[in-house]
Amino acid sequence: MTETPTSPTTDLPSAWEPSAVEAELYEGWVAAGYFTADAASDKPPFTIVLPPPNVTGSLHMGHALNHTVMDALTRRRRMQGYEVLWLPGMDHAGIATQNVVERQLASQGLSRHDLGREAFVERVWEWKTEYGGKILDQMRRLGDGVDWSRERFTMDDGLSRAVQTIFKRLYDSELIYRAERIINWCPRCRTALSDIEVEHSEDEGELVSIRYGDGDASIVVATTRAETMLGDTAVAVHPDDERYKHLVGTEVALPLTGRRIPVVADEHVDPEFGTGAVKVTPAHDPNDFEIGRRHNLPSLTVMDIKGNITVHGPFEGLDRFEARPAVVRALREEGRIVAEKRPYLHSVGHCSRCDTVVEPRLSLQWWVKVEPLARAAGDAVRDGRTQVHPPELAKRYFDWVDNMHDWTISRQLWWGHRIPVWYGPDDQVVCVGPDEEPPTGQGWTQDPDVLDTWFSSALWPISTLGWPAESADLAKFYPTSVLSTGYDILFFWVARMMMFGLYAMDGQQPFDHVYLHGLIRDAQGKKMSKSRGNVIDPLDWLDRFGADATRFTLARGANPGSDMALAEEWAAGSRNFGTKLWNASRFALMNGATTAVPVPDRAELTDADRWILDSADALLSEVDKLFEGFQFAKLCDALYHFTWDLYCDWYLELAKVQIAEGGARADATRAVLGHVLDKVLRLLHPVIPFVTEVLWKALTGKESVVIADWPTVSGAERDAQAKVRVEGVQKLITEIRRFRADQGVKPGQKVKARLSGVDAVGLTAHQTAVTALARLEAPGDEFAASASLEVSLAGGTVTVELDLSGTVDVAAERKRLTKDLTVAEKELAQCAAKLGNPKFTDKAPADVVDKIRVRRDAAAAEITRVQARLEALPAS
RNA sequence: GGGCGCAUAGCUCAGCGGGAGAGCACUCGGCUUACACCCGAGCGGUCGCAGGUUCGAAUCCUGCUGCGCCCA
Numbered sequence: 001m002t003e004t005p006t007s008p009t010t011d012l013p014s015a016w017e018p019s020a021v022e023a024e025l026y027e028g029w030v031a032a033g034y035f036t037a038d039a040a041s042d043k044p045p046f047t048i049v050l051p052p053p054n055v056t057g058s059l060h061m062g063h064a065l066n067h068t069v070m071d072a073l074t075r076r077r078r079m080q081g082y083e084v085l086w087l088p089g090m091d092h093a094g095i096a097t098q099n100v101v102e103r104q105l106a107s108q109g110l111s112r113h114d115l116g117r118e119a120f121v122e123r124v125w126e127w128k129t130e131y132g133g134k135i136l137d138q139m140r141r142l143g144d145g146v147d148w149s150r151e152r153f154t155m156d157d158g159l160s161r162a163v164q165t166i167f168k169r170l171y172d173s174e175l176i177y178r179a180e181r182i183i184n185w186c187p188r189c190r191t192a193l194s195d196i197e198v199e200h201s202e203d204e205g206e207l208v209s210i211r212y213g214d215g216d217a218s219i220v221v222a223t224t225r226a227e228t229m230l231g232d233t234a235v236a237v238h239p240d241d242e243r244y245k246h247l248v249g250t251e252v253a254l255p256l257t258g259r260r261i262p263v264v265a266d267e268h269v270d271p272e273f274g275t276g277a278v279k280v281t282p283a284h285d286p287n288d289f290e291i292g293r294r295h296n297l298p299s300l301t302v303m304d305i306k307g308n309i310t311v312h313g314p315f316e317g318l319d320r321f322e323a324r325p326a327v328v329r330a331l332r333e334e335g336r337i338v339a340e341k342r343p344y345l346h347s348v349g350h351c352s353r354c355d356t357v358v359e360p361r362l363s364l365q366w367w368v369k370v371e372p373l374a375r376a377a378g379d380a381v382r383d384g385r386t387q388v389h390p391p392e393l394a395k396r397y398f399d400w401v402d403n404m405h406d407w408t409i410s411r412q413l414w415w416g417h418r419i420p421v422w423y424g425p426d427d428q429v430v431c432v433g434p435d436e437e438p439p440t441g442q443g444w445t446q447d448p449d450v451l452d453t454w455f456s457s458a459l460w461p462i463s464t465l466g467w468p469a470e471s472a473d474l475a476k477f478y479p480t481s482v483l484s485t486g487y488d489i490l491f492f493w494v495a496r497m498m499m500f501g502l503y504a505m506d507g508q509q510p511f512d513h514v515y516l517h518g519l520i521r522d523a524q525g526k527k528m529s530k531s532r533g534n535v536i537d538p539l540d541w542l543d544r545f546g547a548d549a550t551r552f553t554l555a556r557g558a559n560p561g562s563d564m565a566l567a568e569e570w571a572a573g574s575r576n577f578g579t580k581l582w583n584a585s586r587f588a589l590m591n592g593a594t595t596a597v598p599v600p601d602r603a604e605l606t607d608a609d610r611w612i613l614d615s616a617d618a619l620l621s622e623v624d625k626l627f628e629g630f631q632f633a634k635l636c637d638a639l640y641h642f643t644w645d646l647y648c649d650w651y652l653e654l655a656k657v658q659i660a661e662g663g664a665r666a667d668a669t670r671a672v673l674g675h676v677l678d679k680v681l682r683l684l685h686p687v688i689p690f691v692t693e694v695l696w697k698a699l700t701g702k703e704s705v706v707i708a709d710w711p712t713v714s715g716a717e718r719d720a721q722a723k724v725r726v727e728g729v730q731k732l733i734t735e736i737r738r739f740r741a742d743q744g745v746k747p748g749q750k751v752k753a754r755l756s757g758v759d760a761v762g763l764t765a766h767q768t769a770v771t772a773l774a775r776l777e778a779p780g781d782e783f784a785a786s787a788s789l790e791v792s793l794a795g796g797t798v799t800v801e802l803d804l805s806g807t808v809d810v811a812a813e814r815k816r817l818t819k820d821l822t823v824a825e826k827e828l829a830q831c832a833a834k835l836g837n838p839k840f841t842d843k844a845p846a847d848v849v850d851k852i853r854v855r856r857d858a859a860a861a862e863i864t865r866v867q868a869r870l871e872a873l874p875a876s
Numbered sequence: 877g878g879g880c881g882c883a884u885a886g887c888u889c890a891g892c893g894g895g896a897g898a899g900c901a902c903u904c905g906g907c908u909u910a911c912a913c914c915c916g917a918g919c920g921g922u923c924g925c926a927g928g929u930u931c932g933a934a935u936c937c938u939g940c941u942g943c944g945c946c947c948a
Contacts, residue, residue, distance in 0.1 A: 014910090200948080347948080396880070396946070403947090491946090523888070525944090556899085557889085562881095563944090565888050569900055576913040587910030634890080637898070652910075734917090741917040747906045775908075775916095827895080834894090839931035848894055848932095855895070 012589065012698055016582040018546025022690050026140055034078070034706045035145045037085035039472040046082035047480040048074055049461050050146060051493070052154065054093040055128055056100050059138035061520040061528070061566065062486055064538040065554040067144050068687070069484045069517060069632060072555060075145055075686035076627055077481075079710035085477050086145060087464050089152035090133055094416040094453040095189050095353045101127050101415070117414050124415050138539065143547050143689050145706070150473075152464040154456040155417070161434050162463035163417045163456050166504055168433040171421075175369045176409070178429075182286040183408050185361035186351040187307030187320075191412040192365050194452060195405055196492055197352045204343035208328055209275065211336050212261075213252030219244065219263065220338050222274040224346055225284075226331070227323040229254065230311045231302035232261055234280040236291050239265035241276050255336045256327070257313075264295045283362040299362050305412075307359055320359065366410040366419060366449070370499065374401040376507070377498035385509045386498070389630045390560040393487055393516050400491045401498075409452045416450030423447065434468075458496035461510035468504075480511045487516040487561060515630045517558055523567035541571050548688035549575035555687045556636040577640060578691050581684070584648045585677060585695040591659055592666075593673035595700050600668045607722040607729075607765070608654040609672045614718040615646055616676050620711055623683050632687075639684055647676065650730060657769045674699060679711045721762075728793045729766045735791040736774040736800055742812045743787065743804065747775070752803040754779040760796040779803070787813070790869070792862060810873055817870050824862040831856035 029035065048070050053063060070086060078084040101124050102112055112120040139146065152159060170176040184193040209222045212235055219235055232254055237244040244263065251260040268291065269278055282292030282299040292299055302311045309315045309323045318326060331337050349358040378401040380386045381394055388394040410419060420432045425443025432438045438446065459467070461483070465474040479501075485494065494514060501510030521527055522534040529535065541550040552574040557564035602610060619642045626635035651673075658669040678699060685692040685705045696705035736753075745751060753776040758764055771777065785801035787808045831852050834840050841849055 015913095392881085399879075399947080488946095519945095521888095525888075559890075562889090567888080567900085570888085572913070573900065576911095579913050580911065583911035583914085585910085590910070637890080641898085648911090649915090737916060738918090741905070744905080747916055748908045750908095830895080834932080837931060840894095841931085843931045844894075852894085 012582075012586050012695075014586070016579055016691055016694075018548060018578075018690060019543065021694065022141070022143070022547050025690055025693055026143055029145065029704070029706055030140075030148060032704070032706075034704070035084075035086070035147050036149050037083060037147050037477070039476040041083040041476075043081055043083035045085065045477050045481070046074065046077040047085045047477040048087070048482050048484065049464055049480055050086065050088045051483075051485045051489075052089045052091040052152075052457060052460060053135045054096055055090045055132040055153070056093055056096050057135050059135050059142070059538055061536055061538050061554070063135070064142060064550060065517055065520060065558065065564070066484055066486065067139060067142050068551040068554045069515065069558060069630075070482075071142070071144050071551075071689070072632065072686040073482060073484070073627075075689060075706070076710060078145070078706070079682065079685070079708055081709070083476070084145075085147055085150070085473075087150050087152065088136070088139065088144070088146040088148065089460075089464060090135070090154070091453055091457050091460075092153065092155045092416060094411055094413050094450060095191065097124060097128075097132075098413050098415040099189070099353070112414060120414050141539070141542050141547060142551065145689075150464070154453070154460075154463075158466065158469075159456060159459070159463040160417055162459045162467055163451065164420050164432075164434045165468045166459060166500060167420055167451070167455075168431055170368065170503075171431040175373065176366060177369060178364065178366050180362060180364045181367075182284075182289040182360050183363050183365055184349060184358045185305070185363065186354065186356050187303075187305065187359050188354050188356040189351060189413075190305050192363060192408050192410060193351060193358065194408045194454070198349040198358050199352050200347045200349050202345050203348040205346055205348065206324075206328075206340060206342035207344040207346075208331075208337060208341075209339040210255065210279075210331055211338050212254060212279075217247065217250060217252055219247060219252060219277045220275045221277050221279040222339075223279055224344065225324065226327045227309065227315070227320055228281045228284045228302065229279055229327065230257065230309065230315065231281045231283050231300040232279045233282060233292065233297045233300055234261050234295065235263045235277055236266045236269050236280050236295075237263065237277045238269045238271040239267060241269075241271045244277060255334055256330055257311075262295075262297075264291070264297075266291050266294060285360050289362065301362055303359065303361070305361075365408050366421075366447075366451075368407040368409055370404045370407055373499035373503055374404045374495070376502045377401045377495055380498060380502055380509045386511060387513050389513060389515045393490065393561055396487075397490055397495065401495050404495070407452075407496075409455050410447075410449040411452055412448075413450050416453065417456055419447040419449050419451060421447045454492060454496055457493060458500040459504070461497055461501055462504055478505065479509050482513045482515055483511040484515045484517065486519060488519060490516060513630075516561055518561060518563035521563050521565050523565055523569075525563070525565050536566055536568075545571045545575040546578070546690070548578050548691050552577060552636060552688050555632045556640070558632040559634075560630055577644070578688060580644055580648060581680075581688075582691060582695065584643070584652060585681075585699065587652060588673045588677050589698060591655070591673065592670040593677060593699065594670050595674045595678045597667075597671050599671045599675050600664075602716060602719070604664070604668055605672065606654075606658060606665075606668075607719075607725045608651060608658070608769070609668065610719040610722040611726040612646065612651040612676055613672060613714070613716070614723065615642065616679050617713050617716070617718070620679065620683065620713055636687060639680070639687070643680055643684070647680065650726075651676070653773055654729075654769050657772050681705060682708055682711050724794055725762055725766065728761060728763055729769060731793060732763070732770055732791050732798055732800075733773045735789065736770075736776070739787075739789045739800075739802075739816070740775070742816045743809050744812070745804065750775050750777045752777055752779050752783055752805075754783060754785065754801045755798060756801075757796055757798045761793045761798060762795065763793075763798070776802075790865060792858070792865070797865070814870065814873055817866050817873075821863060821866045821870065824859045824866060828856060828859035828863060831859060 050070065051066065074084045074086045105111060115123060167176060184198045186193055205224045207222055207224055208226050209220050210229065211218050211220050213219055221235060223229065235252060237248065247263045248265045251262050254261050280288045280291050280297065282289045282297055283301040302309060303320060304310050307320045309318045315323045315326055328337065350356065351358055378398055381388060381397060388397060422430045422432060422438050422444050424439060430439055461480050462478065465471060465478055467474055483494065497510050526532065526534060538550060549571050553570045557566065619638060622638050623635050626638065655669050655673055659666045681692045681696040682705060693705050755767060758767055784803055786804045788799060788801040791798045791800065834852050835856060
C-alpha cells in the first residue's frame with residue numbers, strides 16, 4: 001500500500017446505493033492495474049482462464065454464477081499474495097455466428113453465396129466489431145477482475161496459429177484423418193455435427209410396417225423413417241431366426257422401385273424387436289452403415305444436403321418430411337403397408353444449435369482419433385494431477401473419456417479456422433504447418449471446410465498464454481490453477497482441453513483443479529427457458545439489486561455439482577445483507593471504530609471482546625477451509641451468520657454498553673469493533689467486492705481492499721470461558737425477552753427488575769449488559785416484584801424478579817412453563833431410555849455415555865424446577 | 877435400453893452413525909438514537925415407503941415408489 005492512512009471517514013451516506021458507485025469503482029480498479037498480471041513476478045502464480053463465452057452471446061445467470069466463482073477465487077488469491085492471472089476472451093462460435101450474419105443477409109435478400117467466401121468472412125468480422133462481445137461490458141458490471149490487457153479471441157492470429165500447429169502435429173502423428181462415414185448432419189445449418197452437438201428427445205413419430213417381396217419370399221420390416229426405404233440395399237435378420245432362415249441369401253423386390261435387394265443374416269439384428277427383420281439403409285443410418293460394411297452392401301444416398309429426396313421418380317425434390325407421408329401413401333396404394341402405429345414415441349436427434357431434426361448422412365469428413373488422447377485425459381484425473389470438484393463427477397468424466405468415439409472436426413461452414421489441407425491435381429494431400437507455404441500451381445485447392453469451434457476452444461488454456469511460442473506467460477501461468485465451469489459442458493469442453501493440453505504440453509495438465517458448478521433453475525427447480533418464460537436476466541438483478549447482491553445470491557446457492565434454484569426473494573435477501581453490513585459499519589464508524597490503534601492486550605478486554613475476536617478467528621479458519629474445498633454456499637452462510645447474528649445482533653449491542661462506560665473501555669471497544677469489521681470486510685470482499693471496498697476504505701483510510709492482505713488467524717488462544725459466559729448472557733437476555741413477550745410487555749417498555757444468582761454463574765460483570773439488552777431498569781425503592789422467572793445456566797440458576805406494575809398473565813405463564821416442561825420431559829425420557837439399556841452403557845463410547853448422563857441430570861433438575869414454578873402459580 | 881443422482885419444515889436447500897438445522901415464507905409485538913431492506917418473540921418436520929445392520933440410523937445396506945440428469 002502506497003498511500004498514508006488518513007483518518008477514517010465517519011460520514012458515509014445513510015444508504016448503500018450500488019448503482020451510483022459500482023461502475024466508477026470498477027473502472028478505478030482496472031485503471032489502477034490491480035487485475036493486470038505480471039509474468040516476471042516472483043509471487044506464486046494463480047491462473048484461471050475464463051471459459052470463453054460465445055461472441056454472439058450475452059450474460060445469462062449461468063455466466064453470472066461462473067464468473068462470481070472465478071472472481072471470488074482470484075480476488076482471494078490476489079489478497080493472499082499470489083500473482084493472479086484471470087484471462088478473459090471469447091470464442092468465435094462457428095455455427096451460431098454464421099447463422100446470425102446469414103440472417104442479417106437474408107433480411108436484405110442475400111445469401112452468403114451471393115457474397116462469396118471472402119466477402120462473407122469479412123462481413124462476419126465487421127459484425128463482430130460492431131455487435132459482438134457485448135458480454136464483455138456485462139462482465140464489467142458484475143465486477144470481474146480479469147486482465148483486460150490479455151483479452152483473447154479464438155480467431156485471433158496467435159490462436160489461429162495454435163490451431164494450425166496442433167492440426168499439423170496431430171495429422172503428422174496420424175491422429176487426424178479423413179474418412180467417409182455416417183455423421184450427424186444438420187440440413188438447416190448444412191454442416192456436420194459431432195455426437196455431442198446432437199440432443200436426443202423422445203418425439204412422437206410413426207412406426208410403419210412394410211412388406212417387401214411377394215408370396216413366400218416376402219418379409220415385413222418396420223421403420224420410423226419410411227422415406228429412407230428408397231435407399232435400402234438389403235434386409236437383415238438374425239442368423240438364428242428360424243422364421244427367416246429360408247430367405248437368407250435370397251433377394252426380395254424393394255417396393256416402389258422394383259430394385260432387388262438381398263436378405264442378409266447379421267448378429268446385430270434383434271429378433272425380439274418388431275418382426276425381427278430390419279431394412280438396411282447404409283447411407284442414412286449408423287447401424288445400417290455397419291451392417292453394410294459387414295456384408296459389402298452398396299450405400300445409396302437418397303437425400304441432398306438440404307434433406308430433399310434425390311432419387312429419380314415421383315418423390316424427387318421433396319423434403320424428407322414431405323416425402324415420408326408421400327412414400328407411405330404410395331406403399332399403401334400398393335398394399336404394402338401391414339401396420340401403422342402413430343403416434344409412436346421414439347428417440348430423435350436434434351441439432352443443438354437450431355433444433356432441426358438431424359439426418360444421419362454418409363459423408364467424407366475429418367476426424368480426430370481420440371483413443372490415445374482420451375486415455376491420457378483420463379489418466380491425468382486418475383493419477384490426481386487434475387482434481388475434479390466435486391469428486392463424484394469424476395466418474396462421469398471417466399465414463400465419457402474411456403468410451404469416447406472419434407471426433408468429427410470438419411464443419412461445412414465459412415466462419416472458422418479453415419482446414420490447412422491442400423489437395424493436388426493427382427490426388428495429393430498436403431497438410432500445411434504454420435510457417436509453411438501451401439502448394440501452388442494448377443489444380444491445387446484448399447479443403448473448403450473449417451474446424452469445429454470446440455477444436456480451437458480445446459486449446460484455450462495454452463493458446464491464450466502464447467502457445468506454440470515458448471512465452472513468458474506460458475512459463476509463468478501454465479498449468480492453470482482452476483477451471484470453473486458448469487457440469488453440462490464437462491464433455492464438450494473440459495475433456496477436450498485435457499486432451500489437447502496434455503498432448504501439446506508433453507503431459508502437463510491444463511489445470512490443477514476442475515470446479516464444476518450446477519445449473520441455474522427457477523424457484524420451483526425448473527430449468528430456465530425462453531419458452532417457459534421463467535428466465536431471470538442477471539442484468540435486471542444488477543440494475544435493481546446491485547452486483548454484490550446478485551453475486552452473493554449466486555455464491556450462496558453454489559453447492560458443488562448441484563443445481564441451484566433462484567428467485568427474486570433470494571436477491572432481495574442478499575441486498576438486505578449488504579444493507580445490514582452497510583448500516584453496521586456506519587454505526588461502528590460513528591462510534592469511533594478504528595484500525596489505527598492495535599487491539600489492547602487480551603487481559604484488558606471484556607468477555608464480549610474476546611468472544612467476538614475468537615469467533616472471528618474461528619470464522620477465518622472456516623472460510624479458508626471452505627474456499628479450498630470450493631464450498632461457496634457454506635462459506636457465504638458462515639460469513640452471513642457471523643456478520644448478522646454474532647457481530648450485529650450481539651457484539652454491536654454489547655459494544656454500545658461498553659462505549660457508554662467511556663474511558664479506556666470505550667477505546668478498547670472501538671479498536672475491537674474496527675479490527676473485527678476490518679477482517680469481515682476483507683473476508684467478504686471476494687464475494688461482494690463493491691460494498692466492501694467502500695466500507696473498508698472508510699474504515700481504514702487505505703488505498704483499496706482489492707490489494708489488502710487476506711486476514712490470517714491471530715494465533716491467540718481461544719478463551720473458552722469467555723464464550724461460555726457470553727452465551728450465558730445471551731440465554732439470560734433471550735429468556736427475559738421471551739418472558740416479556742409472553743406477558744405482552746411492549747418491547748420498548750423498561751421494566752424494573754432484580755437479578756439474583758448472577759455472581760454464582762460468573763456474570764457479575766455482565767449485569768449492565770443484561771439490563772440494557774433486556775430493557776430492564778434498576779429496581780428502585782418502591783420495587784414490588786409481581787413476577788419472576790428462573791434461567792438455568794452453566795453453573796447455576798439466575799432468578800429474575802420483575803415489577804410488571806400490574807397483574808400477571810397467569811395463563812400465558814402457565815403455557816410457557818408447560819412448554820418448557822414438555823421439552824425437559826422429552827429430553828429426560830430419551831436420556832433415561834438410553835441409560836437404562838445396558839447394551840448402550842456397555843458398548844457406546846464412554847464420552848457419549850457421560851454426555852447423556854449430564855443431559856439426563858440437567859433435564860431432571862429442570863423438571864423439578866419448572867414443576868415447582870407451575871405449582872406456585874395461582875389458579876387462574 | 878444402460879448408467880448416475882435426488883427424495884429432510886409451506887418453498888429452496890444444508891446435515892450424512894450418538895441432542896432435527898439455515899434462508900425465505902408465515903404468526904404475534906414493536907419506527908428501542910446503525911438499520912422497518914429493520915428489531916424482538918414465535919409457529920412449523922412419524923427426515924419418500926418397506927425391510928435389514930447396529931447398543932443407537934435422517935445418516936450405512938437391500939428392495940420399492942416418485943422425480944431429475946447423462947448416454948444409447
